[in-house]
Each structure stands twice: as C-alpha cells, then as structure tokens.
Amino acid sequence: MFKNGFLSHADAAQYNRNLVLNYIKDYGPISRTQIWEEINLSRASVTMIVRQLLEQDLVHEVGVGESSGGRKPLFLQLNPNARYTYIVDYWEPRKVFLTNLTGEIKCESSPLVFKKYCSPEDFREIVMQGIREIETKVEVDYSNLLGLGFCMPGTIDFRDGVVIHSVELGWRNVNMKELFSNHFPNRVYLERTGNLMALGLCAKREDVSLCTHFMLILFATSGIGASLIIRGNCQHGSNYMVGEIGHSKFDDSTLCSCGQKGCLEAIIKENMANNRGRVSEEALIYLARAISSAINLMDTSMVILAGDLLPTMDQAKQTFLIDAIKEQVYSSKNRNLTILTDGDGENSIVLGMSAHIFKENFGLQISS
Ligand SMILES: [Zn+2]
Structure with a gap:
C-alpha cells in the first residue's frame, strides 16, 4: 500500500472515504458542516466524499437541521440496508443469518445439522443448503453482498481464512476461503467466538x-x-x-x-x-x-x-x-x-461478525 513511505492516491482516497463513512455511522444523523469541522479534511473533500457515499447508497439524507441563516442543512446517516452479509454461527444457534450493515438479522435458516467430525466438503454442503433456504425466502442481490462470515471454534488464522486447528471439528489447516471460493470469491471471513462476542459487546454497549x-x-x-x-x-x-x-x-x-x-x-x-x-x-x-x-x-x-x-x-x-x-x-x-x-454475551456473536466484516470492508486499517 505504501510507496516510498507514502499512501498512493487511490489508497488515500479510500481512507478518507472510510473516515467519513465511519464518522457518519458512529455519530449520525450529522450535517456536512459538523463532519468537516470534526474531521481534518477540507470542506470540498467532505462534499465530494458525501456525494460519492450518496451515489453508492451507503448513506442517506434525513430530516432538516437547525440553520444559522441560508439553506437548512440536511442530516446524513448510514443506510443500514445498503449492503448485506451471510453469517454462519457454528455455536448455538447453529444457523446461517442474513444481516444488514448494523448486524440486524433480516432472515435466518433452519438449524444446521453437522455430523461429528464432518469433512470440510460436507460442512460446505450443509452451509450452502442453509444459504439456499434463505434465498427461497428473500431475494439476495450478490452485488450488495459483502461476504460470508464464519464464527468458528479452534485456532483461527483470520487473515488467510484458515482453521489452523479445531478439536471440536477434528480439522487441521482447513482453508475456508478456498473451500468457498466458487461461491464467494474473495469474500470469506472467519474469527473465533470470543473475539466476535467481544466485538459484538463493543457494538451493543x-x-x-x-x-x-x-x-x-x-x-x-x-x-x-x-x-x-x-x-x-x-x-x-x-x-x-x-x-x-x-x-x-x-x-x-x-x-x-x-x-x-x-x-x-x-x-x-x-x-x-x-x-x-x-x-x-x-x-x-x-x-x-x-x-x-x-x-x-x-x-x-x-x-x-x-x-x-x-x-x-x-x-x-x-x-x-x-x-x-x-x-x-x-x-x-x-x-x-x-x-x-454479561449473561447476554452469546447473542453478540452475529453482531460482532457484522462489525468485523464492516471493518474489513470500510475500516481505517492501513497495511504496509
Ligand atoms: Zn490445557
């Protein structure tokens, strides 16, 4: 991403877009003026980025704010239904969920039944059955689908998408990104239960x-x-x-x-x-x-x-x-x-995976 120690123009543009998007997500409804006053970007940049976010349907204009004279400003807020995510929770309830950008569950499958120590191929087939069941109930536009996220047991390499070792499943070095590459190319995410629960609590509390x-x-x-x-x-x-x-x-x-x-x-x-x-x-x-x-x-x-x-x-x-x-x-x-x-921790997993996938797609992380 860095060339000679600097961000490329495209990466800087993406970083600034995500900065504005995250600010609207966290503090919306908010006016354009409030954004450029709080974020270290020019008024012209904020106006341009907001226009892009509106075109991409990621934010909406809502309501009318206070004005100190002149045209009354419209507030901006995240459009939670702009993108969707499939989430598979291996723990209870063992289901596939279709969620929006804020982790709200839009549809869910029947419980998934895996045999003890099932093979990765059988695992994939059962998950795909759950996804197909959801797609009989709701229409899913894949161009608005951020990906497929798994809450998995064991030691997880979340970057490469590998279950390094799972005693529960009897797996070693199973690459989930490759396993689902035909159905969700470059859009598979996994994390371990505790981390997702922690992220979910951050989103919830x-x-x-x-x-x-x-x-x-x-x-x-x-x-x-x-x-x-x-x-x-x-x-x-x-x-x-x-x-x-x-x-x-x-x-x-x-x-x-x-x-x-x-x-x-x-x-x-x-x-x-x-x-x-x-x-x-x-x-x-x-x-x-x-x-x-x-x-x-x-x-x-x-x-x-x-x-x-x-x-x-x-x-x-x-x-x-x-x-x-x-x-x-x-x-x-x-x-x-x-x-x-927090006795409600278990319910935080889907919320946590949704937050994780949002961050992977629109986060402010910079990798060198
Ligand atoms: Zn031990």
Whole structure:
C-alpha cells in the first residue's frame, strides 16, 4: 500500500472515504458542516466524499437541521440496508443469518445439522443448503453482498481464512476461503467466538464502545479464554493464540484436552463434575488467579465476564468471583478497572461478525 513511505492516491482516497463513512455511522444523523469541522479534511473533500457515499447508497439524507441563516442543512446517516452479509454461527444457534450493515438479522435458516467430525466438503454442503433456504425466502442481490462470515471454534488464522486447528471439528489447516471460493470469491471471513462476542459487546454497549482497552473473559462449556480489544481492534498475537488463559497450568493433576496436566479448564471441569454441575468457590479462586494475571499483563480498564457457565452461578457466586479478581490484581485501589458480567454475551456473536466484516470492508486499517 505504501510507496516510498507514502499512501498512493487511490489508497488515500479510500481512507478518507472510510473516515467519513465511519464518522457518519458512529455519530449520525450529522450535517456536512459538523463532519468537516470534526474531521481534518477540507470542506470540498467532505462534499465530494458525501456525494460519492450518496451515489453508492451507503448513506442517506434525513430530516432538516437547525440553520444559522441560508439553506437548512440536511442530516446524513448510514443506510443500514445498503449492503448485506451471510453469517454462519457454528455455536448455538447453529444457523446461517442474513444481516444488514448494523448486524440486524433480516432472515435466518433452519438449524444446521453437522455430523461429528464432518469433512470440510460436507460442512460446505450443509452451509450452502442453509444459504439456499434463505434465498427461497428473500431475494439476495450478490452485488450488495459483502461476504460470508464464519464464527468458528479452534485456532483461527483470520487473515488467510484458515482453521489452523479445531478439536471440536477434528480439522487441521482447513482453508475456508478456498473451500468457498466458487461461491464467494474473495469474500470469506472467519474469527473465533470470543473475539466476535467481544466485538459484538463493543457494538451493543455504549459503556464498552467508549472504552479503549477492554477484555472479555469467556467462561463457557466450550472453554475458558480472554479476548482483548484495544481501540476497537481485536488482538491476535503472533500465533493467533492470544488469551488462552484456560490453559494456564496450576499443578500436575488433571489431564486437559490440550495434552497438558493441571490446566485451568481441566481443573474447573473436574470440579464441576464433582459438584453436580456447579463450580465451587475453591475453583473460582483459580479462575480469579488466571484473570487477575491477564489484567496485570494488559492493564485493561474494563473486563466483562460472559459465557454459558456464568448463568450456572448465582449472584452471590458471581460477586465472589469479581471480589476475588479485585483482591488478587496488583494495586486494585489505584486502578481504573470495571468488572462486569454479561449473561447476554452469546447473542453478540452475529453482531460482532457484522462489525468485523464492516471493518474489513470500510475500516481505517492501513497495511504496509
Ligand atoms: Zn490445557
């Protein structure tokens, strides 16, 4: 993208267009004057970009604003139905969804039924059946379709679109972009569950979207993990293994699914099996230890606990866990740290994938 250290003219134009589009998305309805006053672009550039966005149907003019004399300005806002996305959630509810630009579900398939350890080819056929079912209900214009997004289990290379390893599916190095290349060339996206849930919470909760340094802790039957968001961007690490706190080792006792012994996940699973499906306070201390270490490492200002194991804990136990984290974290009194629970986290996945695909198409990332 950079030539001799500079953005090409086309890339700069695209960056400026996305800058205006994101501003309208986040702050609309908004006038053209408000945009050029807030964004470091000339009035002429903003006028030209807005004209393009109107032509592309990505924004709409709505209502009439206050005027200090002269023609009354029209407000601009994102047209959420300008583009669509197919989203496949491998977790519950296991369906294909057709969503608009803000993640609103326009149509959904019946539940998808995959055989245990199904082959990638069988997986593709079942997903395509779900897509065909949606297309019998609504007309889908592929020129307005941003792509097909997958919420997948396992270690995910989101850049190349590869499921590196999934114990759940029994897959290693399955390239999803290639698998669906005949149907959705260059338009396949995937991300792991926790990251999508975290992005969904950012899109859904005002207190999180304003937060620049946020961590989601997923406490779920499928595993325990942390997802880290810095200034609206998911962190992935060198090997796409950021946040694997479920495999923090505490001792050499219980065998874990990863092959090691004494991982947090294995300790919690064993504890629940011994307590008729409930996690004991003793096991929560281990969980608090792993989470407080993650906070010490990343110094996040907000932590949200979510996942299907959270509702199995009553309010007193949830408070016990939060207090245990605060007790163990370094210098708790001097930190700007909020710890919350969100039992609705699962519903954030579709919203999160929609936000991820929007960002991939209209985001402000610059790759060198
Ligand atoms: Zn493990």
